[in-house]
Amino acid sequence: GAGVSQSPRYKVTKRGQDVALRCDPISGHVSLYWYRQALGQGPEFLTYFNYEAQQDKSGLPNDRFSAERPEGSISTLTIQRTEQRDSAMYRCASSLRSSGNTGELFFGEGSRLTVL
Amino acid sequence: TQLLEQSPQFLSIQEGENLTVYCNSSSVFSSLQWYRQEPGEGPVLLVTVVTGGEVKKLKRLTFQFGDARKDSSLHITAAQPGDTGLYLCAGAKGAQKLVFGQGTRLTINP
Numbered sequence: 001g002a003g004v005s006q007s008p009r010y011k012v013t014k015r016g017q018d019v020a021l022r023c024d025p026i027s028g029h030v031s032l033y034w035y036r037q038a039l040g041q042g043p044e045f046l047t048y049f050n051y052e053a054q055q056d057k058s059g060l061p062n063d064r065f066s067a068e069r070p071e072g073s074i075s076t077l078t079i080q081r082t083e084q085r086d087s088a089m090y091r092c093a094s095s096l097r098s099s100g101n102t103g104e105l106f107f108g109e110g111s112r113l114t115v116l
Numbered sequence: 117t118q119l120l121e122q123s124p125q126f127l128s129i130q131e132g133e134n135l136t137v138y139c140n141s142s143s144v145f146s147s148l149q150w151y152r153q154e155p156g157e158g159p160v161l162l163v164t165v166v167t168g169g170e171v172k173k174l175k176r177l178t179f180q181f182g183d184a185r186k187d188s189s190l191h192i193t194a195a196q197p198g199d200t201g202l203y204l205c206a207g208a209k210g211a212q213k214l215v216f217g218q219g220t221r222l223t224i225n226p
Contacts, residue, residue: 004158033214042122042204042216043159056213091158104149105206105214107158 002026004108006092012114013082021077021111025094032075033093033105034067043091049075082115089113119143120207120217128223132194137220139205140187146208148181148188153202153219195224 005024013019025032031050035043045059051072060066064082069075079086091110097103123138139148147166151159163172165181165188172179176199178191188205200223206216 035216040202040219040221042120042206042219045213045215048213058213093158104161104164105151105159107160109156109158 004092004094004106006090006108006111008111009109010112010114012116014116015083016081018078018080019082019113021079021090021092021113023075023077023092023094023108025073025075025092026096026106029094029096029106030072031095031097031103032069033095034075034077035091035093037089037091037110039089046077046090079113082113084115087113087115119209119215120205122203122205122217122220124220125218126221126223128225129195130225131196135192135195135222137190137192137203137222138187139189139207139217141207142186143207143209144185146185148185148208149206149214150179150188150190151204151206151216153204159202159204195222197224197226200224 007022033048034046037043047057047060047067048055049069052069064080067077089110089112091107093105093107095103095105121140149164150162152162153159163179168183168185170181176193180189203220204216206214208214
């Protein structure tokens with residue numbers, strides 16, 4: 001497809017389990033962002049990459065959260081030992097530009113995580 | 117602490133009325149974007165403003181970037197039900213980290 005693709009769309013897991021959320025950006029897009037969004041609220045920044053390099057991970061809540069983009073394309077956000085407070089919509093976005101003024105972000109449909 | 121404060125958080129008006137949504141911060145941004153998000157979907161870019169004092173128009177929507185590049189406003193003229201949605205401002209600081217405000221939930225009643 002031509003858009004940002006995220007999987008799984010829905011994930012229900014038990015507390016203490018690890019989860020991996022995948023993002024496949026628009027082909028050729030240099031920058032990739034991860035956000036977390038509560039219902040009716042604005043997206044909360046987690047981390048972003050230019051190519052394979054993680055430029056800023058200041059938004060990751062704690063060391064249970066990590067992200068990678070090893071080949072500069074697909075990215076994985078991993079949450080270890082999930083807790084109920086991790087339940088949220090996780091959104092990925094990609095952008096064509098890598099520097100200068102921020103380019104348009106194209107968002108995926110999100111991965112809805114529910115931790116029981 | 118919210119870096120970008122949007123007001124009002126909720127706004128419900130009748131079709132045909134005008135409205136203004138504000139996005140304020142104590143920080144200076146290199147650029148500011150406005151997005152609209154509909155239920156079940158991701159945010160979609162409406163406009164990017166870069167220069168202090170810049171005004172951009174998109175049909176019935178007028179966007180303004182403050183002279184000091186710390187705030188922005190979105191004005192909608194003659195609102196229509198199709199304008200209903202969550203409006204988000206987002207500011208870029210430093211090396212293009214983009215942070216969002218908490219959003220303004222707009223409802224236009226027929």
